[in-house]
Amino acid sequence: MTVKTMTAAINEAIDQEMGRDDRVFVAGEDVRVGGPFGTEAGLHAKYGDKRIVNTAISELALTGIGVGAAAVGLRPIIEIMIMDFVSVAMDQIVNQMAKMKYMLGGQARLPIVVTTHAGIDSSSAAQHSGSLEAWFCHVPGLKVVMPSNAYDAKGLLTAAIQDDNPVIYISNKRCMQTSSEVPDESYALPLGVADVKRVGSDVTVVAIGRLVLDALTAAEELAKEGINLEVIDPRTLSPMDTTTIVKSVQKTNRAVVAHEAVRNCGIGAEIAATIADEAFDFLDAPVKRVGAPFTPVPFAPLLEKQYLPGAQDIVAAVRSLYH
């Protein structure tokens, strides 16, 4: 057990899986120098050109390498630097990777992990700050994972690499430099299982990525007012562990959902709709959603700060349940 950043934890998961299974390889732009966020640091020195594959700036071809290689037995990790860039790879992800098994009547097995980095960091502006997880949760055939901390990041990535399905693995950028205790040995955390990050009695906050940390901050603040939050991190967004979420709301009778993506048609809509349906008889107040306003991501730090949903928005949403 060592304190590691989420970036280091991701790096360790890739490293250990590559060590365990020589069908695992990484392809992406500039992965040999460690990738844009350092998640592949040191891997090229260890595994060489064969298994750490730099590609051209060609995201369709890059993703196709994953689809084709997986179809014939490899276990690719495909890195799409920044989540906005999925926009040039959508066909291979959505029409090919996600649907191939089904269209082929089960012939294919596509163990691919697409890793990408989502959300805002230091004025990256509208084309480098996207949070598009909801798109992929709308696509049958894909699993979608989004950890909030180093421990989960490692265990979930290990599981994603070991999973026989295509997994979109999203690192929320503002989580990547956060640290926590992470076992040095390999471990897998099951996909599709939510984690209760804080046990509480009054309001269930379902939060994603960085907003999990914000929810925990909000919980501290609200505790002073005597409101006791239960904070749930779904970790896997598709398939979603709605059982854990609904059970929590049956206990707390109140819920807030929070993510960094814009609210409209975000994953929060799915979660809120599910809670409002399945926990209908238990709700004492409407399910409130926290998310970014319906605008592209602004460049100016001041506006960016204003844009970003955070602990105070969760606090406000929780308080609104009591009026």
Added chain:
Amino acid sequence: MTVKTMTAAINEAIDQEMGRDDRVFVAGEDVRVGGPFGTEAGLHAKYGDKRIVNTAISELALTGIGVGAAAVGLRPIIEIMIMDFVSVAMDQIVNQMAKMKYMLGGQARLPIVVTTHAGIDSSSAAQHSGSLEAWFCHVPGLKVVMPSNAYDAKGLLTAAIQDDNPVIYISNKRCMQTSSEVPDESYALPLGVADVKRVGSDVTVVAIGRLVLDALTAAEELAKEGINLEVIDPRTLSPMDTTTIVKSVQKTNRAVVAHEAVRNCGIGAEIAATIADEAFDFLDAPVKRVGAPFTPVPFAPLLEKQYLPGAQDIVAAVRSLYH
């Protein structure tokens, strides 16, 4: 007033807007022979090569023609044959068209209509049957329109062409051959305004595209049981006229949302979450969602039929509100 198919109504809207405003042009694959669904029939003969522009099978370039031409004063209609093919044009739609005005601090005005054809028809299988409207509703800067009938189709398309924003205009394929009375003269129906297709007192059904027709069928059937449906067609999915929807639910106290897309993270999630929030105090039962199961679209007609959400699913969802 003449009875026209939705296809003919769309054709008429394009024709009349091209007649009115010579900045309007159509670009797409095989639009000169009338487009894959006949929506451009006769337009090439009338407007010539200049204004009916065939492109290569190059959806990024095609969409770029729209973005660039609009940025300098034209009013392009960009046809992406089949909605699944947006997957190769997403960058131009999402990162460029949708965000340009904002990123440029308001310098640009982008009056573009992207027309496309969504959903299932006669065994087109998993790569030609997509309903992806929710993706675009998650993107600030885009408007999203999806008519259910010929009259709305013409008026909404006219408005979309006249609108100074990028509009994704989606024809649900199974609506295109349906007919209704359509004025011969030009008219615009405001974007962002829902239409109550059937006034009722017991349950609000918010339905999209073809499911509007199915909801009306369901209403007939349920009327026999004494359940009186109010059927609302949002028509514009983004921005959504939540006022009309919420007001209806405040009256009926029950709601069902229905669309052809898969349920998870569909536009129905957004609508259901909004109703469950804003009409919380009025709801006598949970908001139920009707949508396709979480699988790619199957080829076999038998499976396709089983897959398609329809009137019976709405009936079942409504009945479930009474148990």
Added chain:
Amino acid sequence: MDLTNATMLRMFEQMTRIREFDERAALLMEQARVHGSVHLYCGEEAIAVGVCEALNQDDYITSTHRGHGHLIAKGGDVERMYAELFAKATGYNGGKGGSMHMAALDLGIIGANGIVAAGLPIGLGVAFASQYQENDRVTVCFFGDGATNEGAFHEAMNMASILKAPMVFVCENNGYGEWSKTESQTSVTDIADRAASYSMPGTIVDGMDIAAVHEAAIEAIARARSGGGPSLLECKTYRFYDHVGRDFGVLQRDPQEIARWRARDPIKLWREELIAQGVFDGKTADEITAAIAASMESAIARAEQAPDPTPEALYTDVYSETQV
């Protein structure tokens, strides 16, 4: 090039098999007995057969929306193919894919594709895997002239060259993309010229001449297999029928154009060649054709009687339940 009689005969049979398969597929579509869009390969048979005859069984192909010919040429079973068109549980895809998604991974057929040019990045991945796995398999990507205007073509060609991927890009230039002439969409007369953008050999071959296709394919495949990297083979050909089915009535093509190409029907040409070479006589050729036709009829009959997918099939194959 020296071909054995057996090879020449098999090439004739395979082309005939494709022709007889698709002529009937067209009829079945018109009769609404099969479902979905059926893109006919008639006229282009020399390409699939000429290329696939040069492949090993464990080599790979990716295909297109116009994929029946590729499947048959790579060893696909026509009954399972018809069964797929009939949307039967016994079809290659269990009735869940249809014409545009037919695949047989155990035959190295990675699949038809409904998205123009999408097979190229996938083929790149398959070829990459052969390199990685250090086997000597070669991947052939078939695609149309129209596909060469998609970004996917460009990206895959470039990366294939960079990686020296063991693959061959086979362009079936049939002069049209849907209802538009190639020259109205494609800014180069010979697709083969696009190979230079990737420092790749590009060869033009008469796609109606199976011997020519076969010879060029042998060379390109040998290069790929021996580590010489990918190449582009442009086969000039013609679609005897419409984009979908036999006559969709959208575009009236010049009848003389059709006649000119019909006169160079690759099966007819090969039949004449084999007769000239004494491989068979006209009567034997007719008998072979008739036998294949009869086998198609019985395949159709059996396929049409096969069981439908069960309702549960709707929900399976979305996810693999396994993990390593």
Added chain:
Amino acid sequence: MDLTNATMLRMFEQMTRIREFDERAALLMEQARVHGSVHLYCGEEAIAVGVCEALNQDDYITSTHRGHGHLIAKGGDVERMYAELFAKATGYNGGKGGSMHMAALDLGIIGANGIVAAGLPIGLGVAFASQYQENDRVTVCFFGDGATNEGAFHEAMNMASILKAPMVFVCENNGYGEWSKTESQTSVTDIADRAASYSMPGTIVDGMDIAAVHEAAIEAIARARSGGGPSLLECKTYRFYDHVGRDFGVLQRDPQEIARWRARDPIKLWREELIAQGVFDGKTADEITAAIAASMESAIARAEQAPDPTPEALYTDVYSETQV
């Protein structure tokens, strides 16, 4: 080519303006006074200036993530540019875009772009509009060598050729895409060779020699303007600094490589040329440079003092409220 002294002088000034702008932008980034990623144009000035000097005021350009040079060369106001880097309301984009999205539509600058190669399809649309509107404007798309491996490059080039769009594709081949050498990503030695795939003229020019760039640009722009269609101009150049900022420390480039290119600094070369031609002497050149440097300092000072965007700015410019 005969250039007037005034033109030669302006070209020197414009290159110097870009250099002085970006050297300071780098410092401001290191001091964390400006925000976001700043991709420096230093070393590549001859391209933007050589090309834009050949454009009319109402011509158009599209740019890249490395766009400061293009903006200045096309007439961009440095104070508004700095203001944008400072995220001020007075910036070109009101502080909402930053370095990677700077644009000035009234100057024909359609914008920098954060997505590699995305400017090409947009430029195609702009050029299409000029044809449609029957004006004689030309559109220049600037892009890097790495961008030529994106599908967007290919699709735009092909369609531009088909439409005979009045445009010029200018590739700034600086030998790197991020931290990878061009030859490791791009399967052709000379990007200009890719023009043949689109039946387009492709020219290689020394991107450190502004006279050469300018001459080639004049020819390509004249061709585009007169209906002769698009062409591709490859300018061989070098990025003096790292991919982002001056030294990100990711890739240690060969110091000799850097020195070799530094010796061919386009501004130094042009200065020597102008001294040789008697356009100015070294002292005058130094004074010009100093004056530009001073103007940058005051632009920075003013820009940094400009007002921040108001909180309401977050919500505006998402949609146009107007309609026709």
